[in-house]
Amino acid sequence: MAGKEADKEAGKERDRRITDVGTLKALAHPVRAQLYRELTLRRVATASQLADQVDEAVALVSYHLRKLAEHGLIEEAEPQGTDGRERWWQPSSDGVQIRDADFRDAPEKAAAHTAASRLFLEQRVAMYRRFLDERITWTDAWATAHESSESMLRLTAGELTELVGEMRELLRRYDERGRAAEAAGDTEGRENVAVHTYAFPFHD
Template structure:
C-alpha cells in the first residue's frame, strides 16, 4: 500500500487570507484541474484582464500555493503556472478559531468554497442534457443521515479520502498511458457535519 500523501495543511492566517479573494479561489481551482496554464489562458476562462490574473497568480505563488511550470512553454515570453501540491490544500477551523479575525477568515473562505462548489454543480445541472445519457446516468447526488461520534466522522473522512485518492490516481495513470477517450474532469463533493433536527 502506498503511503498516504497529505494536502498542504494551512496553519498560518496570512496564507489562508489569500483565498478570501473569490478570483484567487477560482484561478486555483481552474489551474488544479488544468495542470498547467498561463495567465492569458486563465484570463479567458474567468473573463478578466491577463494583467489582473497574473497579479493574483503571483500572490498565490507568494503564499506557496502555485509554482512556475518551467518545463512548459517554448518562447519564454509567458509564464506557465501549476499548483504547488498535487494533493491540494486544507485547513482546520480550530487552528484559527481563537481570534475574531481568524474566525472571520475561516468563515469567508469556507463560504467561498461552498459558493464555488454550488455554482459548479448548478452549471452542470443547466448543461446536463448536453452531456448525454452515459454521463447523466453516471452522475450522482446523495445524502445520508448517520449517527456518529466525532472520532467515527474523522475515520469515515479518512476512508473517503482514501477512496477518492485511489480513483484520482487511476485517472492519472490512464491519462499518462494515453487512455483519454471518454475521460473528463469529474467533481466529487463530499460533506460531513453535525446537525440537530
C-alpha cells in the same frame, strides 16, 4: 513503513496544509480560488490561458497568480512553449488542506475561516447549478453516472472522523488511477469530475 501505508503517508505529504490567516485569505478570493482550481485541473498554464477560463483580463490574472505564488500556493513551471516571454505556472502541491482545528484559537482566525468556507461553498454550488442547467447536453452515460444524494446518520465525532478519512482515501485512489491512465495516453471518455462532500453535525 512499507507498501500501502507508505503510499498513504506520501500522499498526505503532497497536500499543502494551510495554517495561517494570510495564506487562507490569499486563497479565499473569488478570482484566486477560481484560478487555483483551474490550475489544479490543468497542472500547468499561463496567465493568458487561465484568463480565458475565468473571463478576466490577463493583467488582472497575472496579478492574482503572483499573489498566490507569494504565499507558496503555486510556483513557476518550466516553459511549455517557445515563447520565452510567457510565464508558466503550476500548483506547488497536489492540493490544500484547511482544517478547523488550525483556526479556532482566535476570533479573527475563526472569522477568516468562516468567510473562506462560505466562498468555497458558493463557488461549488455555482458549479453544480451549472451542471444542472447543462445536464440535458451530457450523454446518457454521464447523466446516469452523476450522483446527488443525502444521508442522515447517527454517529460519534470519532466515527465521523473515520468515515471522512475513508472517503478521502477512496477519492485519492481514483484520482491517482485517472492521472496514471492519462499519463499512459488513456484519455478516451475522460472528463473533469467534481466531488463535493459535506459531513457535519446538526441538532433536531
